[in-house]
Amino acid sequence: MYAQMIDTGMKRVQGLDEMSAEERTFQERIDAGIKIEAKDWMPDGYRRTLVRQISQHAHSEIVGQLPEGNWVTRAPTLKRKAILLAKIQDEAGHGLYLYSAAETLGVTRDQVYGDLLSGKVKYSSIFNYPTTSWADIGTIGWLVDGAAIMNQIPLCRCSYGPYARAMVRVCKEESFHQRQGYDIVMALACGTIEQRRMAQDALNRWWWPALMMFGPPDGDSVHSAQSAQWKIKLLSNDELRQKFVDQTVPQAEYLGLTVPDPELKWNEDTGHYDFGAIDWQEFRDVVAGNGPCNRDRLRTRVQAWDDGAWFRDGLLAHAQKRAQAQAAAARAA
Numbered sequence: 001m002y003a004q005m006i007d008t009g010m011k012r013v014q015g016l017d018e019m020s021a022e023e024r025t026f027q028e029r030i031d032a033g034i035k036i037e038a039k040d041w042m043p044d045g046y047r048r049t050l051v052r053q054i055s056q057h058a059h060s061e062i063v064g065q066l067p068e069g070n071w072v073t074r075a076p077t078l079k080r081k082a083i084l085l086a087k088i089q090d091e092a093g094h095g096l097y098l099y100s101a102a103e104t105l106g107v108t109r110d111q112v113y114g115d116l117l118s119g120k121v122k123y124s125s126i127f128n129y130p131t132t133s134w135a136d137i138g139t140i141g142w143l144v145d146g147a148a149i150m151n152q153i154p155l156c157r158c159s160y161g162p163y164a165r166a167m168v169r170v171c172k173e174e175s176f177h178q179r180q181g182y183d184i185v186m187a188l189a190c191g192t193i194e195q196r197r198m199a200q201d202a203l204n205r206w207w208w209p210a211l212m213m214f215g216p217p218d219g220d221s222v223h224s225a226q227s228a229q230w231k232i233k234l235l236s237n238d239e240l241r242q243k244f245v246d247q248t249v250p251q252a253e254y255l256g257l258t259v260p261d262p263e264l265k266w267n268e269d270t271g272h273y274d275f276g277a278i279d280w281q282e283f284r285d286v287v288a289g290n291g292p293c294n295r296d297r298l299r300t301r302v303q304a305w306d307d308g309a310w311f312r313d314g315l316l317a318h319a320q321k322r323a324q325a326q327a328a329a330a331r332a333a
């Protein structure tokens with residue numbers, strides 16, 4: 001997802017009887033559905049895991065702007081360009097809410113951002129794939145933002161107040177993103193043979209990476225079980241992936257497009273779609289930094305940070321001058 005394979009630092013999930021009095025009170029509060037706020041006591045592992053999860057999520061929002069930014073100057077109409085610009089701007093806003101939520105846990109934005117630029121903290125694997133046609137922009141909105149909603153709606157109910165509240169607004173905006181994407185694909189699917197071919201080609205390339213967004217099967221992962229106990233992961237990777245497939249296949253059928261999976265089949269007994277095996281080696285390669293665009297994405301972010309140095313220096317100099325002027329005025333008064 002926008003945060004994948006989050007390490008909780010725990011070797012196994014603790015039972016209530018093994019916890020200290022503080023830890024037990026904390027867990028009972030979570031079990032009762034009471035939100036944890038920034039100034040409340042929390043176990044170190046909970047704090048560290050949330051910093052990892054929220055910062056990885058924030059980085060995904062910011063890096064996720066890059067594949068789409070590639071198409072701002074090539075959007076086919078002024079209306080499509082204005083919509084795409086608004087969508088990309090929303091993603092910057094999502095990054096901002098999330099960096100702010102991370103800061104409530106005692107880290108600075110510079111620290112968190114430095115971890116992205118040094119490659120220490122990852123962002124979602126999906127943003128390491130290239131956008132080679134206009135149909136990719138529609139398909140990203142439809143599939144990638146659609147998958148993001150699937151993951152983020154449950155997070156509106158997560159145990160950490162600042163994260164849960166940020167997700168409420170993010171989800172409303174993601175819903176607009178998903179619709180604008182579907183609208184682009186719909187226009188292509190109803191268009192010329194060449195446009196239909198573009199839409200099908202984009203679906204062929206994005207389908208499997210979109211399914212990988214939910215992360216590896218997590219049935220026996222200690223980290224997932226711990227995150228579930230802390231209510232910062234509310235549905236498992238496989239549950240979310242299945243929900244996504246069940247929702248998206250009928251949408252593809254409505255468009256007259258074919259999902260690139262010969263094993264995809266409705267299962268009467270389970271009431272879900274069965275689907276083929278995911279290439280987890282490809283996922284691991286992309287996460288390890290060897291996807292088609294990993295180096296390019298990171299280089300672009302580092303360049304943007306370096307290019308912004310003069311502006312950050314100017315802001316700091318201005319703030320210092322102002323503080324000096326205010327101190328001088330206070331002395332004179």
Ligand SMILES: [Fe+2]
Pocket residue numbers: 061090091094170174
């Ligand atoms: Fe977003």
Ligand SMILES: [Fe+2]
Pocket residue numbers: 091145148173174177
């Ligand atoms: Fe989005």
